Amino acid sequence: MLSEPIEVTHALGKDLDTGQRNVDVLEVEWHETAKSRMRRKTKGGQEVLINRTDRGSFQDGDILYLSDKRVIMLRIKSCDCIVLRPASLQEVGTICFEIGNKHVPIFMTEQEEVCVAYDGYLYQMLLSGGFAPAIEERVLHPFQMVKAYGNMA
Amino acid sequence: MHEISIVRNVFDTLQETYPDKFERISKVQMEAGLLSNIQPILIQNAFEALIVEEPGLADIELEVVQLPIIAHCEACEKDFEVVRHKFVCTCGTPSRKIVQGEELQISKVEFIGN
């Protein structure tokens, strides 16, 4: 086991052939994928220093490090999410507007669900707004983020 | 933006609290409750925007940890975790008496070299 932290400045890619290498996992929260600096331990105990300057986001499954013997892969932790299943495109618009006002990132899944991380206020707001919010455990993927609203602070 | 001023305030407070050690701060941990009305992503994004303006802060890691909602049940005199917005104790008694979840605070500061 290496004792020095491994410095990661960018992801190496997602679908690399990792062969027989040992796969170690670095778990992060969904809201940490765009952090430029972060020091964390992998599940195997290896310290990793994320130090990126490109303002990009990591995706679930990104390979961060590859050596002869091992691979470090990033995994995004699941969390409680508010899930809405709008009946029409117009409803999608209304929901996105309501949530977008709070500047919280909105995620659109392949099943045309609108997902957003759970918080008590947002849930209450959607409930009072007459929507039918469900709370389900999901992984929020950066690539599913809707970019049309004021996501960035 | 509201969140930017929160993050600015955090670093102003740290500068006042640690005038001699501020330059050596390596990590700041904040806690945001699920009822604080501020999601961690907003703090995180605000910090990323702040370091563009103040590159001196770029070596600091800001970590935001989310705190679950905990309420108090008067019937069993116990605290319980509010899971998936169910403000009901395991005994069946509903309660909105919040004991945790509304906070937004600095919880830990780490320095280089100690």
Ligand SMILES: [Zn+2]
């Ligand atoms: Zn009870």
